[in-house]
Amino acid sequence: MPHPDPVVDAATLAETAYAKVNVALHVRARRDDGYHALESLFVFAEHGDRLTGEASDDGAIDLLIDGPFGAGLEAGPGNLVMRAARALQSYLGQQRGAVIRLTKNLPVASGIGGGSADAAATLRLLVRLWDVRIEPEELTALALDLGSDVPACVASVTQLVTGRGEHLVRHAVDGLEGLPMLLVNPGMGVSTARVFAGWDRQDRGPLDAGSLDTLIEMGRNDLENPAILAEPVIAEVLTALDGAEGRLLARMSGSGATCFALFADAAAMARAAAAIAAAHPGWWVMETRIRSI
Missing domain, CATH: 3.30.230.10 (Ribosomal Protein S5; domain 2)
Incomplete structure (x- = not known):
């Protein structure tokens, strides 16, 4: 605990x-x-x-x-x-x-x-x-x-x-814990059942969490596409996070609609948060870090 x-x-x-x-x-x-x-x-x-x-x-x-x-x-x-x-x-x-x-x-x-x-x-x-x-x-x-x-x-x-x-x-991953993390939600909830119902049933392979680089390059969220089909604004959130300077990774969490980005430093995260909040005042934005124990 x-x-x-x-x-x-x-x-x-x-x-x-x-x-x-x-x-x-x-x-x-x-x-x-x-x-x-x-x-x-x-x-x-x-x-x-x-x-x-x-x-x-x-x-x-x-x-x-x-x-x-x-x-x-x-x-x-x-x-x-x-x-x-x-x-x-x-x-x-x-x-x-x-x-x-x-x-x-x-x-x-x-x-x-x-x-x-x-x-x-x-x-x-x-x-x-x-x-x-x-x-x-x-x-x-x-x-x-x-x-x-x-x-x-x-x-x-x-x-x-x-x-x-x-x-x-x-499961500790070198370089992951303590990273600045920006959470963005476009102001909506998404039905998990609806997203799973839209999943294409394709097994795209196992998860390799051996390193941060592997998680970034090979990791994925298989529910991202069906969630975007259900709520297209999720794609806008991902585009906004993808375009942020200093971003290491941008991806959707769970079945959506919240997306996240990991950053190399807190200053880059703060700049991205300010830019997204200014461009999308109706979106929920939270600056945080990955919890370390």
């Missing part, structure tokens, strides 16, 4: 739900269980949504939502934060509850694991808040029941992810 965030006050704890980015995403085949076999290198941004929580003694889970993208979410039982809290509470037989506040800084349904990261951060938060012990394998299994990306988001470190998200291997 990542190092815990600092205590907010004597009774309140906080966690960051770090944005997830697929540096490469290779779709290999459809499995017998209906899920797609994926090969991906996950990295995590230093920034994301923020969760704070206070324990309660009545067993209730109360969720408050605010933040720039909070209006797009409901705090009902279907919310991934609520589902994660209830799942952990049930698994542990925990009688305590919590009041959780989610500050939604990341766009919804945008290919950077916002909901999955929120669920994972909720698990980390409540384990600390309730002061309970749970084995990492148990937490991973619980996370997988919540969604394919949730187990990787629990640790929020650079890792190779295969299967439908259940096979995780910490």
Whole structure:
């Protein structure tokens, strides 16, 4: 698990739900269980949504939502934060509850694991808040029941992810961690199911994550083309990032619509961010770095 965030006050704890980015995403085949076999290198941004929580003694889970993208979410039982809290509470037989506040800084349904990261951060938060012990394998299994990306988001470190998200291997790539990373979303969410439905079912080969150069030259996102067919503006985002001076790599993350660019230095990233924000004031732009542990 990542190092815990600092205590907010004597009774309140906080966690960051770090944005997830697929540096490469290779779709290999459809499995017998209906899920797609994926090969991906996950990295995590230093920034994301923020969760704070206070324990309660009545067993209730109360969720408050605010933040720039909070209006797009409901705090009902279907919310991934609520589902994660209830799942952990049930698994542990925990009688305590919590009041959780989610500050939604990341766009919804945008290919950077916002909901999955929120669920994972909720698990980390409540384990600390309730002061309970749970084995990492148990937490991973619980996370997988919540969604394919949730187990990787629990640790929020650079890792190779295969299967439908259940096979995780910490994977350092020289020169990758700590790189400046610019995230850009054109102001829309994209249906993952719709993008997968548009995938052409062609296996274009395995992922080689042996080096940064190989990831740049040979890596790909197999969902990029079907996402662009669904929402052509994604191509405009990629063109804007591709044209940025100092850009090492520009690619779409997940099933879109958020795209990212890696830069050699923060100054080049800042110039690109300013230019894109000026040219496209309706787009969401976030300057960050790849999280290092």
